[in-house]
Amino acid sequence: MGKQLSGSGRRATGSVGVRDVAKAAGVSTATVSRALNQPHQVSEELRKHVASVAAELNYIPDPAARALSSQKTFRIGALIPTIANSIYSRFVEALQRRLRQSGYSLVLANYDFDESLEMEEAQALVESGIDALVLAGEQRSPELYDLLNRRKIPYLLISIYLPDSPHRCVGYDNRAGAEAMTRYILELGHREIGVLEGPSGINDRARLRTKGIMDALKDFGVTLPATRITGRSFSVHNGREGLAELLEAAPEITAVICGNDVLAIGALMEAQARGLTVPEDLSICGYDGLDIAQDMVPQITTVHVPTAQMGLKTAESLVTLLSGEETPHSVLIETRLVPGGSTAPPRSR
Amino acid sequence: MGKQLSGSGRRATGSVGVRDVAKAAGVSTATVSRALNQPHQVSEELRKHVASVAAELNYIPDPAARALSSQKTFRIGALIPTIANSIYSRFVEALQRRLRQSGYSLVLANYDFDESLEMEEAQALVESGIDALVLAGEQRSPELYDLLNRRKIPYLLISIYLPDSPHRCVGYDNRAGAEAMTRYILELGHREIGVLEGPSGINDRARLRTKGIMDALKDFGVTLPATRITGRSFSVHNGREGLAELLEAAPEITAVICGNDVLAIGALMEAQARGLTVPEDLSICGYDGLDIAQDMVPQITTVHVPTAQMGLKTAESLVTLLSGEETPHSVLIETRLVPGGSTAPPRSR
DNA sequence: TCGCTTTATGTAACCGGTTACATAAAGCAT
DNA sequence: ATGCTTTATGTAACCGGTTACATAAAGCGA
Numbered sequence: 001m002g003k004q005l006s007g008s009g010r011r012a013t014g015s016v017g018v019r020d021v022a023k024a025a026g027v028s029t030a031t032v033s034r035a036l037n038q039p040h041q042v043s044e045e046l047r048k049h050v051a052s053v054a055a056e057l058n059y060i061p062d063p064a065a066r067a068l069s070s071q072k073t074f075r076i077g078a079l080i081p082t083i084a085n086s087i088y089s090r091f092v093e094a095l096q097r098r099l100r101q102s103g104y105s106l107v108l109a110n111y112d113f114d115e116s117l118e119m120e121e122a123q124a125l126v127e128s129g130i131d132a133l134v135l136a137g138e139q140r141s142p143e144l145y146d147l148l149n150r151r152k153i154p155y156l157l158i159s160i161y162l163p164d165s166p167h168r169c170v171g172y173d174n175r176a177g178a179e180a181m182t183r184y185i186l187e188l189g190h191r192e193i194g195v196l197e198g199p200s201g202i203n204d205r206a207r208l209r210t211k212g213i214m215d216a217l218k219d220f221g222v223t224l225p226a227t228r229i230t231g232r233s234f235s236v237h238n239g240r241e242g243l244a245e246l247l248e249a250a251p252e253i254t255a256v257i258c259g260n261d262v263l264a265i266g267a268l269m270e271a272q273a274r275g276l277t278v279p280e281d282l283s284i285c286g287y288d289g290l291d292i293a294q295d296m297v298p299q300i301t302t303v304h305v306p307t308a309q310m311g312l313k314t315a316e317s318l319v320t321l322l323s324g325e326e327t328p329h330s331v332l333i334e335t336r337l338v339p340g341g342s343t344a345p346p347r348s349r
Numbered sequence: 350m351g352k353q354l355s356g357s358g359r360r361a362t363g364s365v366g367v368r369d370v371a372k373a374a375g376v377s378t379a380t381v382s383r384a385l386n387q388p389h390q391v392s393e394e395l396r397k398h399v400a401s402v403a404a405e406l407n408y409i410p411d412p413a414a415r416a417l418s419s420q421k422t423f424r425i426g427a428l429i430p431t432i433a434n435s436i437y438s439r440f441v442e443a444l445q446r447r448l449r450q451s452g453y454s455l456v457l458a459n460y461d462f463d464e465s466l467e468m469e470e471a472q473a474l475v476e477s478g479i480d481a482l483v484l485a486g487e488q489r490s491p492e493l494y495d496l497l498n499r500r501k502i503p504y505l506l507i508s509i510y511l512p513d514s515p516h517r518c519v520g521y522d523n524r525a526g527a528e529a530m531t532r533y534i535l536e537l538g539h540r541e542i543g544v545l546e547g548p549s550g551i552n553d554r555a556r557l558r559t560k561g562i563m564d565a566l567k568d569f570g571v572t573l574p575a576t577r578i579t580g581r582s583f584s585v586h587n588g589r590e591g592l593a594e595l596l597e598a599a600p601e602i603t604a605v606i607c608g609n610d611v612l613a614i615g616a617l618m619e620a621q622a623r624g625l626t627v628p629e630d631l632s633i634c635g636y637d638g639l640d641i642a643q644d645m646v647p648q649i650t651t652v653h654v655p656t657a658q659m660g661l662k663t664a665e666s667l668v669t670l671l672s673g674e675e676t677p678h679s680v681l682i683e684t685r686l687v688p689g690g691s692t693a694p695p696r697s698r
Numbered sequence: 699t700c701g702c703t704t705t706a707t708g709t710a711a712c713c714g715g716t717t718a719c720a721t722a723a724a725g726c727a728t
Numbered sequence: 729a730t731g732c733t734t735t736a737t738g739t740a741a742c743c744g745g746t747t748a749c750a751t752a753a754a755g756c757g758a
Contacts, residue, residue, distance in 0.1 A: 018715060019714080027738085030737070031738075037716085041736080046736085063416075064414075065714035068714080071716095083432050084442060093431065096459060107456050108456075129411075236644040270646075292585045292614070368745095376707075376708085377708045378710095380707060382746055383707090411745065415746075418746040420746095
């Protein structure tokens, strides 16, 4: 008795374990583990020998056993509002690809901008075992932050740049981008402006964009009556509805600033449906720089956000963090204004 | 000595373990485990007692330990070409939501239609520990199927319906849908038809759609010269390029059948950029039924695929399968033709 | 009341890795 | 050659749950 471990008492999974590899290679299990994970701790020839035996036996370490004893899962959670918007799907793709390169898997959850659902999903992710968590934006129930701190799970906020926040982040300045866009519109000469903002109630990114718009308008002394601003959650359909509402209430507007490209595409479609020519009759601009918006006719003026790059930076930051090294508290992703054919000076009258 | 397990020798994670709960509740670890996982095996009052103690201590079972001893990870992998196309992102969202309801997490990987990358990612997913895997389409290296069979990891193919395949699937009939669409175009009176197909080389769904188109054309005795068919990978930009190519080579065409809605949107944009009126000058149709295509002006005629429903069915099938029960080998997702304003009879001349 | 089945609970051996600690071998200055 | 440090390897105790098996209690028909 005593040696009743793997290699004897196994059947369900016909898989080989460290003990099998150890026996076959004529070494101890510790050596096998070290040869595979801390190669510099064993002699080169032994390392090669163990590696070849392991390969021959088709050895795959059991991830659960590894996680249990090492206390690392090599899994990272990402809690994303919705991947149906390509701003997030591109991010997730890049994040996943880069994480894999460092040996991490991505566990994805989405909550469709529902705060309580986000909390539930976060709880579930934590209970499923993750080394770190990615969250979108800063605004959420403090309980979630408490949970993560209590469980000592590092986390990173994305899509938002907050150098003064207690939380780490990798993101961009939503307010500044929207301000730059609004200035651009104002400098084209527009003064009768409509705003089709995002779902500002629940989304700090959307709110910051609205703030940027307001800042620029104020700077130019342009006022925004309540009839010239409306909000919708992000969808092409809502973009159409939103523009329709604005045009009913304020047909004199010459430009519409949209909370993102999806709303802008909707607005563009609605304008076409109403026989308005863009940009001659109405200028439209968005935010995010989605590929599809860049291929619209006319091309939609937007603030380009390099989300794939944000995914890379996020992954790198997390990997560094989990390796125990220091990493910047906040990383700024640069955005840039991309003028397109959807904006032009207002028709002179 | 002997009782040196959790509750004494722990510090790194200040977390409580079964042994702590057991001690606090005055029962054995087995009872705790059973009270929490097989409630019917313990008396109701004990169950409640254990549950309350566990809640009070804020007990969260270690997922790695659970996975190690139970040989179930409660994680499901999904290997998706790209979530940047909302046909997949909607699917993934629904899949994840439904899986969570049954206690499973979703581990996501994407491979951008690159077969060798798919194999790598699959390997990594398997090594990361999953109970089952979701794959898109059937066509891939047999090695991948071998790997899964060897590791006894159940898998499910999506986006494709193959009652005769050895593999389980939840999907729809790509060929039939495309055939129906083509018939619709033909019945409108079009005979000068262009085809803008998907990346048929690497994608069995795209190939089946092309086959459906060809079947219908043949049925109507319409031939398709090589100049009237071109292929592109799925993007709006490629849709524009593709239509440009077709119009250069065959300006006489009155309708273009596209491999999916994304290409169709691109074609629509290109038509507009060229001053062609859709559908009067050119009819355009797509496939998938993306929201955005439904909100285009004109609305794009398409074959609607209920991907969210496919996500639900996929999740349910997997959960059933993993619970040991039987589940249908193949599940058909019904699609339907949705006529829009982007198609009309050809201009009579 | 006896004996048999059913139900509830406890004991401890797993699951399959990692790693602290012990030990042996090798390197090296004196 | 001696003693000390460094390097390579082995032994076995973990990690924290689950569950087979044993046992005790309860139910029940004759």
